[in-house]
Amino acid sequence: MSFIYLDYNATAPLCTSVITACTSLASPTSQPATATFGNASSKHAAGIDARNRIDEATERVIDLVMSESVPEDVRKDYRVLWTSGGTEANAMVVEALRAADGPSFIATTTVEHPAVTSPAKAAGIDCRFIDITYGPDGATLTPAGADALRAWYREATNLFVISVMAVNNEVGWRMPLEAISDVVAELRADPSCDTPILFHSDCAQILGKLPLYLDTLREVDVVSVAGHKFGAPKGIGALVYRSRVADHLVPIFRGGSQQGGKRAGTEPVFLAMLLGAAAAQARASLVDDAAPRLLAARRDLLLSELQAATHCDIVVRT
DSSP states (O other): OOOOOOOTTTOOOOOHHHHHHHHHHHSTTOSSTTTTTSOTTOOSHHHHHHHHHHHHHHHHHHHHTSOTTOOHHHHTTEEEEEESSHHHHHHHHHHHHHHHTSOOEEEEOTTOOHHHHHHHHHTTOEEEEOOEEEETTEEEEOHHHHHHHHHHHHHOSSOEEEEOOSBOTTTOOBOOHHHHHHHHHHHHHOTTOOSOEEEEEEOTTTTTTSOOOTTTSTTOOEEEEEGGGGTSOTTOEEEEEEGGGGGGOOOSSOSSOGGGGTSOSOOOHHHHHHHHHHHHHHHHHTGGGHHHHHHHHHHHHHHHHHHHHHOSOOOOOO
């Protein structure tokens, strides 16, 4: 019997472009031979070669979260910080709040991933839960939830952090980022509101499956990327952020000056290249909604075959 794997919320197999890249880069005849060997901080040929590869991967990751019509000046406003995965990326957002030395609370949700809530609690930061209703068609920000965000903002002094995932990892609810963005835009437009806002979204479960374009969600400042969720190897992720919040992102690891001093340690050239390859394939699959339509077709086929085989009603909560 062949093995059927369906748990893509947990992890995904390596995608074809990553397998091809692994095979090519592992070959003793791959050119240039220094492409993944050099230290990207070095100024000699091997280091420059490695830096160029990381820059290429950076552009591919940014492509993944941008629409095809994004203006170049908007695109250039985004940066990529390489991490070990989504968990570290989320932890950096919590660290930004801890370092801000303001009121210790973060606005989040009752269904948020522990990678956000656990480090917050460990740092003594209170998790305040936005009032959101959940149903078969997704999640909805309630009027009370919007009012609470406005009230909490008034309590913040040095930094107001909102962290809401794009898609829930357990039941697949698409979270109300657009509605929360409207509240954030309202606050930012108010001349009396001078406390900076950092709006973060853990996008581990949406990237490569459904479109999410930051140039149309302009109030979202930072997103977490987990490579293994869409075909990259485990152990590589990223934080994509707007330049306006760069000063709020502080390092968890200290040492060298890599990545603008925000994450010490030699940059993972090989893994970054593979994440870039997976991002490029994932972005291509979203053209004309090809990936969502394929996933929906496979889901419908699975449910119809299960129903035919069992003669039972199949109920799936999504």
